[in-house]
Amino acid sequence: MSNKQRWAAVAFFLLVVLVVVPAAIAASGRVDLYYTLTAVALLSIASAGVWLTFYIGRINIGQGAYALVGGYVSALLITKGDISFWWTLPLAGMFCALLSVLIGLPILRLRGVYFAMVTLVLTEVSRLTALALPFTNGAKGITSIKLPAELNIFGLTIIPDFSTLANPKLGFYWMAAIMMVLTYAVLWRIVNSRLGHLCRSLQQNEELASSIGVNIAWLRVLAYAISSFFGGIAGASFVAISQSLYPSSFQITDSVNFMLNCFLGGLGFVFGPMLGTLLLYFGWDLLFATGRFQLLIYSSLMIALMLWLPNGVLSLMDRKGARS
Amino acid sequence: MSVILEVKGATKRYGGLVAVNNVSFSVNEGEILSVIGPNGAGKSTLFKLIASFVQTSAGEVLLRGERISDLAPHTVARKGVVRTFQETTIFKSMTVRENIIVAHHLRSRASLLGFFLGTGLAKADEALFAESADGIIDFLGLQSIRDELASNLPQGHLRALGMAIGLATQPTVLLLDEPFAGMNHDETMHMVALVRRLRDERRVTVLLVEHDMPAVMKISDRIVVLNFGEKIAEGTPGEIQNNPKVIEAYLGAEDAAIGM
Numbered sequence: 001m002s003n004k005q006r007w008a009a010v011a012f013f014l015l016v017v018l019v020v021v022p023a024a025i026a027a028s029g030r031v032d033l034y035y036t037l038t039a040v041a042l043l044s045i046a047s048a049g050v051w052l053t054f055y056i057g058r059i060n061i062g063q064g065a066y067a068l069v070g071g072y073v074s075a076l077l078i079t080k081g082d083i084s085f086w087w088t089l090p091l092a093g094m095f096c097a098l099l100s101v102l103i104g105l106p107i108l109r110l111r112g113v114y115f116a117m118v119t120l121v122l123t124e125v126s127r128l129t130a131l132a133l134p135f136t137n138g139a140k141g142i143t144s145i146k147l148p149a150e151l152n153i154f155g156l157t158i159i160p161d162f163s164t165l166a167n168p169k170l171g172f173y174w175m176a177a178i179m180m181v182l183t184y185a186v187l188w189r190i191v192n193s194r195l196g197h198l199c200r201s202l203q204q205n206e207e208l209a210s211s212i213g214v215n216i217a218w219l220r221v222l223a224y225a226i227s228s229f230f231g232g233i234a235g236a237s238f239v240a241i242s243q244s245l246y247p248s249s250f251q252i253t254d255s256v257n258f259m260l261n262c263f264l265g266g267l268g269f270v271f272g273p274m275l276g277t278l279l280l281y282f283g284w285d286l287l288f289a290t291g292r293f294q295l296l297i298y299s300s301l302m303i304a305l306m307l308w309l310p311n312g313v314l315s316l317m318d319r320k321g322a323r324s
Numbered sequence: 325m326s327v328i329l330e331v332k333g334a335t336k337r338y339g340g341l342v343a344v345n346n347v348s349f350s351v352n353e354g355e356i357l358s359v360i361g362p363n364g365a366g367k368s369t370l371f372k373l374i375a376s377f378v379q380t381s382a383g384e385v386l387l388r389g390e391r392i393s394d395l396a397p398h399t400v401a402r403k404g405v406v407r408t409f410q411e412t413t414i415f416k417s418m419t420v421r422e423n424i425i426v427a428h429h430l431r432s433r434a435s436l437l438g439f440f441l442g443t444g445l446a447k448a449d450e451a452l453f454a455e456s457a458d459g460i461i462d463f464l465g466l467q468s469i470r471d472e473l474a475s476n477l478p479q480g481h482l483r484a485l486g487m488a489i490g491l492a493t494q495p496t497v498l499l500l501d502e503p504f505a506g507m508n509h510d511e512t513m514h515m516v517a518l519v520r521r522l523r524d525e526r527r528v529t530v531l532l533v534e535h536d537m538p539a540v541m542k543i544s545d546r547i548v549v550l551n552f553g554e555k556i557a558e559g560t561p562g563e564i565q566n567n568p569k570v571i572e573a574y575l576g577a578e579d580a581a582i583g584m
Contacts, residue, residue: 194439195440210401213406214429
């Protein structure tokens with residue numbers, strides 16, 4: 001794809017996400033879709049993080065932990081510190097990144113299923129910690145969190161107060177969509193710069209990578225920190241939308257779903273987790289009509305997909321390209 | 325010729341087993357030095373000690389008088405001691421050219437953030453790496469497989485690619501782990517010529533571990549012989565061939581094998 005075509009594709013995508021979709025929702029009157037799509041956008045941000053850890057050759061089933069931590073950082077700063085949501089958003093991300101450095105330093109030495117098991121436990125540990133800490137309000141959680149207030153820089157209103165908006169749902173949708181676009185722009189740039197090439201070298205052969213002078217320990221932690229940053233901001237955004245947070249807001253199921261999103265979309269494609277999240281989220285909802293067979297059909301479909309499309313749905317594009 | 329690498333009393337113990345026991349020798353700049361010995365003599369462990377992939381139990385390795393033992397492997401690589409691998413270790417899902425370009429990491433002047441932002445320095449680096457990678461491809465005669473996925477390559481090309489990866493780091497000392505293993509006579513002679521050119525044209529000091537005796541005798545300036553983790557001889561190929569201790573080590577090992 002030439003540069004021109006690429007920019008055209010980006011412009012088209014932005015137009016669809018930011019203009020066409022909201023217009024279509026407004027026209028159809030299905031206001032509930034705002035929330036659904038906002039959730040998809042935010043979940044795909046967390047999944048983007050998981051995808052990045054896959055890119056350094058680690059199976060990460062612990063993104064729920066960072067989403068929860070990010071959520072609590074934001075919720076506590078808003079309710080107890082009276083800080084605007086817009087400032088808590090990057091702070092939540094950075095807190096998660098720092099935390100992931102501390103956690104990552106020891107556990108990133110593990111590979112394969114061992115790393116996966118530890119990250120799986122992380123999600124549960126974060127839930128139990130949220131239950132036990134004196135300032136997180138236990139199982140009752142944190143509720144009636146203020147909507148995002150006005151963000152102004154030098155007296156200029158960048159983002160209006162969400163509580164004054166006629167349609168805060170649309171506001172949240174735009175916020176999530178823009179965050180998603182930024183996240184994937186960053187991810188795309190990482191993958192296509194030297195950082196991404198080094199991540200790939202790590203994924204394929206850590207020993208060789210270190211013999212060509214790559215500081216593998218540092219690079220692993222860096223990738224994991226970026227990944228957790230995405231998890232943190234996704235969690236914090238969910239708090240702003242639901243205006244409440246409980247220790248059970250992000251659980252092992254969520255962590256597993258973040259991972260499945262990556263598998264489903266395709267581990268070899270930057271935009272794989274985005275598509276995967278969309279398909280998984282809507283797929284699950286569509287199967288709701290099947291009642292008690294929902295989980296059975298859903299699981300069977302997932303198994304079938306992994307058997308026939310082990311490289312994700314996006315690998316279909318490759319096949320088509322190879323044939324023509 | 326000046327000494328570039330010095331191994332002083334290097335020792336590696338795994339529990340009760342002494343894999344490398346008090347081995348000392350030095351390598352001159354621009355030399356091709358081979359480490360030989362029967363199976364299990366500790367050659368590979370010695371290599372890992374030099375490249376600092378394992379920590380020494382005692383002793384040390386000096387590069388131009390500076391201690392490089394027990395540093396992280398990537399730090400040792402940065403100082404110029406680079407190891408290629410016995411198992412054909414390469415980045416399998418990259419093309420030959422991508423493999424070589426990524427191996428230029430050590431030479432990047434721009435930071436990772438610089439590469440992320442696409443600064444001028446980063447772009448200059450990328451252009452330099454691509455050019456240097458093409459130079460290495462030409463040097464090793466890999467033009468025909470430039471854009472081939474590494475996982476599709478036959479054995480001989482893989483070995484050459486491993487060497488190309490090593491070269492891309494601009495090493496001062498290159499450690500080659502069994503570069504002739506599994507090669508027929510012609511391939512071996514080709515590789516021997518290549519290693520010589522590495523030294524002659526690229527000024528790389530070469531240290532190699534090898535089983536193929538005719539090739540070792542042909543290529544080496546000097547040879548160090550290990551047996552049961554200890555150095556039993558050191559000298560030119562001619563001296564080593566006539567050294568009674570070496571003959572005994574090799575024949576003795578075979579006798580034991582037959583006796584089993």
